[in-house]
Amino acid sequence: MTVRLGVLSTARINELVLPAAQACEQIEVLAIASRELARAERYAAQHGIERSYGSYASLLEDRDVDAVYIPLPNALHIEWSERALEAGKHVLCEKPLARRRQQAEQAFDIAERVGLVLAEAFMYRHHPQTLQVKSLLGAGAIGRLRLIRASQSFTITQAGDVRYSRALEGGALMDVGCYCVNLARFVAGEPERVYGEQRRGDDGIDLLFSGTMRFAEDVLAQFDAGIDVPTRDFLELVGSDGTMDVHDPWMSGSAEPLITIRRDGETEHLTTEPGEAYRLQLADFAAAISGEREPRLGRADATAQAAAIEALYASADSGRPVDLGEPGRPGKEPARR
Ligand SMILES: NC(=O)c1ccc[n+]([C@@H]2O[C@H](COP(=O)([O-])OP(=O)(O)OC[C@H]3O[C@@H](n4cnc5c(N)ncnc54)[C@H](OP(=O)(O)O)[C@@H]3O)[C@@H](O)[C@H]2O)c1
Known part of the structure; x- marks a missing residue:
């Protein structure tokens, strides 16, 4: 068909x-x-x-x-x-x-x-490298997942870019931070609590967004996303027994897929088939x-993704952490620690 x-x-x-x-x-x-x-x-x-x-x-x-x-x-x-x-x-x-x-x-x-x-x-979720990251984690390649660190940023060069517009829902979290949030959810499940900070531009949109997310079993994620800072594409997964560096994690560049695992004093480089994410x-x-x-x-993924973005902006706007109620659903009063 x-x-x-x-x-x-x-x-x-x-x-x-x-x-x-x-x-x-x-x-x-x-x-x-x-x-x-x-x-x-x-x-x-x-x-x-x-x-x-x-x-x-x-x-x-x-x-x-x-x-x-x-x-x-x-x-x-x-x-x-x-x-x-x-x-x-x-x-x-x-x-x-x-x-x-x-x-x-x-x-x-x-x-x-x-x-x-x-x-x-x-x-990027369709790319073989992303699927390999998930299967390596599932197979215990770095032990139990403890920490996710992710970044995506670049500098907008075009005046009037839609990403600078509040009315068109631009901003760093919406444009590129959403990848970091998506990856963290893909490997760790739905966040239980999030906290965000932002630096805003003239139109009130976030030019730089920094977030923390807490998942079940005490897995933590830290990410940052920017649209007026130099290009950075970064993903590190830290486990109980090792670390995993994922090269070009969002497939922004044309570089060869490469995953580096460090464990027990040894370093292993894994390549994946190139794969064409858009196709x-x-x-x-x-x-x-x-x-x-x-x-x-589909539905479960996209609705929980929107819930996480909503909660991160709510946190950055209020200056307080936001607890998500049922998996992926914001609603509870922010917890105080
Ligand atoms: N998956 C990825 O790799 C990837 C990469 C980049 C962007 N994106 C996403 O793709 C979407 C488009 O991004 P882009 O950078 O390609 O955008 P863009 O070049 O700015 O294009 C957006 C298009 O939307 C139309 N449009 C309708 N109302 C508009 C308005 N009020 N102002 C400006 N344009 C308007 C215009 O087309 P007409 O004039 O022809 O109607 C314009 O060409 C965004 O949601 C972005 O997050 C995804």
């Missing part, structure tokens, strides 16, 4: 996703929409896309489009995911799907009601649409 995909906007990230779609035999990019028809037409011609639309809504009316990919600014993710689902389209939405748990729950309620796939696009993400989406399996990042 080939999934005929529509793309909502001419976002820069498409430059990585469109070649991946071309390499993915289950996907055909049929249509592109932009806020301006001329831009959509130009883009379609440049990228060999058959159909172009001058609004996102008009693409959703195309009956031949089975599914949409949504690389819009963050504040538009939920609105257009919901509109696409209501129009009968499966949805692959860029990270982060939502800033608040309730928004994510509502979108998945719609997906379940209409019987369509909704998935959050954390492409694997699209293949996973297509497999979920055809009913072969659930998407790798």
Whole structure:
């Protein structure tokens, strides 16, 4: 089965996703929409896309489009995911799907009601290196997991970038810190308590965010994320018996996948097959649409991810730690220590 995909906007990230779609035999990019028809037409011609639309809504009316990919600014993710689902389209939405748990729950309620796939696009989760990290931890490669340290940062070079806009839900945690949070949840389960600090810019968005998360069995995570500091991609996992350094953990660069394990005075370097995260993400989406399996990042993952982001911002805004009630659900009064 080939999934005929529509793309909502001419976002820069498409430059990585469109070649991946071309390499993915289950996907055909049929249509592109932009806020301006001329831009959509130009883009379609440049990228060999058959159909172009001058609004996102008009693409959703195309009956031949089975599914949409949504690389819009963050504040538009939920609105257009919901509109696409209501129009009968499966949805692959860029990270982060939502800033608040309730928004994510509502979108998945719609997906379940209409019987369509909704998935959050954390492409690094599809990469063999990420899966290998998890399986090495499961096999006890560094003993019991104790600490996760993660960073992602870069300097925005383009004036007017959507990441600088409060109205469009930019900010360091939403843009890049979400990867650190996602990885910590992937390997340690859902956080029980979080604490955040931020340095804000003119528009009130977080230019730098630093967070701590506490998980079951006393596993701790520390992360930082920035959008006006130099590029850093970092992940270290510390266990009772060893440490694991994960090179290029978010697949931002083109470097060879590499995991370094230090244990008992020995150092071991493990390479993984290169894997193309964006293609694997699209293949996973297509497999979920055809009913072969659930998407790798479905409801439970995306709603708990939104809950963690919500709690971290609530903590940074209040200056107090936030306890999450049921796994991934904020609500309890902050605990005092
Ligand atoms: N997974 C990854 O590796 C990865 C990497 C980068 C970004 N992302 C995510 O992808 C999304 C897009 O990021 P990007 O850097 O590609 O964004 P971008 O280049 O700024 O593109 C966003 C697009 O959204 C449309 N848009 C609609 N309303 C807008 C508004 N009010 N202001 C500006 N643009 C508006 C525009 O397209 P039209 O004018 O054509 O309508 C614009 O080109 C974000 O959610 C980001 O987190 C993911």
